[in-house]
Amino acid sequence: MDESIYEKNRELQRKLDHLLKQARANEKKQELYETFGFEIIGASTPKQLRDLLLSQTVERFQLLDVVLCLVDYHKDTERLFFERDEEAQLSYENKLLILDTLKDAEIIHSLAGHPVLGVEALKNYRWMIANLKNRNQVKSAAFLPLLRGEQIIGALLLLSQDPHRYQVGIGTLFLQKISAMAAVAIENCLNQQRLKEISYQDVLTQAYNRRYFDLRFKDEIARCMRWDDDLICMFLDVDHFKKINDTHGHQTGDLVLRYMVGVIKEQVRSCDIVARYGGEEFVVALPSTTLQAAHEIAERLRQAVCSTALNFHDKQFTVSISIGIASLRSLLTAQQHDADFICNTLLDRADQALYAAKSGGRNQVAVYADADLVAH
Numbered sequence: 579m580d581e582s583i584y585e586k587n588r589e590l591q592r593k594l595d596h597l598l599k600q601a602r603a604n605e606k607k608q609e610l611y612e613t614f615g616f617e618i619i620g621a622s623t624p625k626q627l628r629d630l631l632l633s634q635t636v637e638r639f640q641l642l643d644v645v646l647c648l649v650d651y652h653k654d655t656e657r658l659f660f661e662r663d664e665e666a667q668l669s670y671e672n673k674l675l676i677l678d679t680l681k682d683a684e685i686i687h688s689l690a691g692h693p694v695l696g697v698e699a700l701k702n703y704r705w706m707i708a709n710l711k712n713r714n715q716v717k718s719a720a721f722l723p724l725l726r727g728e729q730i731i732g733a734l735l736l737l738s739q740d741p742h743r744y745q746v747g748i749g750t751l752f753l754q755k756i757s758a759m760a761a762v763a764i765e766n767c768l769n770q771q772r773l774k775e776i777s778y779q780d781v782l783t784q785a786y787n788r789r790y791f792d793l794r795f796k797d798e799i800a801r802c803m804r805w806d807d808d809l810i811c812m813f814l815d816v817d818h819f820k821k822i823n824d825t826h827g828h829q830t831g832d833l834v835l836r837y838m839v840g841v842i843k844e845q846v847r848s849c850d851i852v853a854r855y856g857g858e859e860f861v862v863a864l865p866s867t868t869l870q871a872a873h874e875i876a877e878r879l880r881q882a883v884c885s886t887a888l889n890f891h892d893k894q895f896t897v898s899i900s901i902g903i904a905s906l907r908s909l910l911t912a913q914q915h916d917a918d919f920i921c922n923t924l925l926d927r928a929d930q931a932l933y934a935a936k937s938g939g940r941n942q943v944a945v946y947a948d949a950d951l952v953a954h
């Protein structure tokens with residue numbers, strides 16, 4: 579056979595090998611993207627989703643970094659996405675940007691509804707990387723809009739050190755699939771959190787309900803014990819509430835309960851847990867608070883309530899509250915007990931203190947003092 583035919587054969591073989599190699603690489607890539615996409619869809623908590631979108635993407639796709647921006651249509655994205663996890667909030671500070679529909683209207687308007695790659699992505703969306711420490715190492719970027727129907731709910735910006743990684747003209751099908759799955763997952767996750775919040779809320783006052791308090795209270799006790807911190811349980815009860823209802827009507831009574839939650843929230847920190855425990859009784863957990871500080875807060879609250887003239891439904895009147903407080907630290911000086919016992923005993927002690935405040939004449943603060951009770 580003629581040498582040129584051999585050469586043609588070799589050339590064809592080389593081309594075939596190259597195509598096979600490319601096909602295998604694409605298959606692998608597809609598998610990687612698909613597995614990742616299914617994991618995103620399967621994420622059941624904001625923590626899992628945060629980890630997948632903001633950390634795992636970098637690792638699995640060998641990126642320099644990734645930035646996610648979300649449009650805050652319901653003014654709740656940050657709260658729901660971070661679930662009050664301040665540590666996570668801090669560590670993802672520059673990687674998750676929450677866009678306000680009013681303040682950032684122009685920016686939101688500038689988000690493209692299709693993927694943008696290469697120089698244009700870097701030029702148009704430089705604001706997304708403005709606070710990244712490694713922003714100077716970014717050489718190419720892929721901007722992927724997160725769409726739900728016609729609406730943009732945010733965007734992902736994938737960043738690479740390789741100037742050729744995201745160039746105009748490269749196929750974006752894999753990337754589009756990932757961003758479509760991320761959009762669904764984010765929306766689902768936020769909606770699930772919203773449902774959870776509703777089920778933990780007291781409908782009348784918007785404070786947490788007892789179910790939520792019981793769950794969180796145990797967590798907070800465990801956390802404070804781990805850090806050798808004190809924790810205060812405070813019960814508050816409106817004095818002669820039945821009389822308020824009887825005199826001014828049930829609807830006015832409802833307004834008093836709502837007002838109470840407002841006053842309590844004004845006097846405590848955002849990390850304290852305020853819940854309606856039943857009827858006209860409220861409970862507050864104050865982590866990392868000393869008994870003395872809690873006593874001062876309770877006194878301030880009591881005074882704020884009884885010194886304010888209320889004017890609801892054209893009826894002017896004043897109300898007073900009785901408060902009972904108990905501290906975790908005084909309970910732990912006795913002996914070690916399991917979490918349920920500690921939780922129940924602390925609630926019981928605060929309730930006993932409240933009872934003492936009521937029987938002492940109402941409109942007063944009482945502190946549980948019998949540290950030996952737990953041993954009985």
Ligand SMILES: Nc1nc2c(ncn2[C@@H]2O[C@H](COP(=O)(O)OP(=O)(O)OP(=O)(O)O)[C@@H](O)[C@H]2O)c(=O)[nH]1
Pocket residue numbers: 782815816817818819820821823827828829830831832835856857858936940
């Ligand atoms: N308006 C209104 N009243 C409620 C609600 N839940 C419970 N109550 C009323 O709260 C009143 C509580 O009365 P009591 O338990 O006798 O207590 P009190 O009159 O506040 O007396 P002391 O606590 O001893 O000072 C009852 O009349 C309940 O009907 C509510 O959601 N709205």
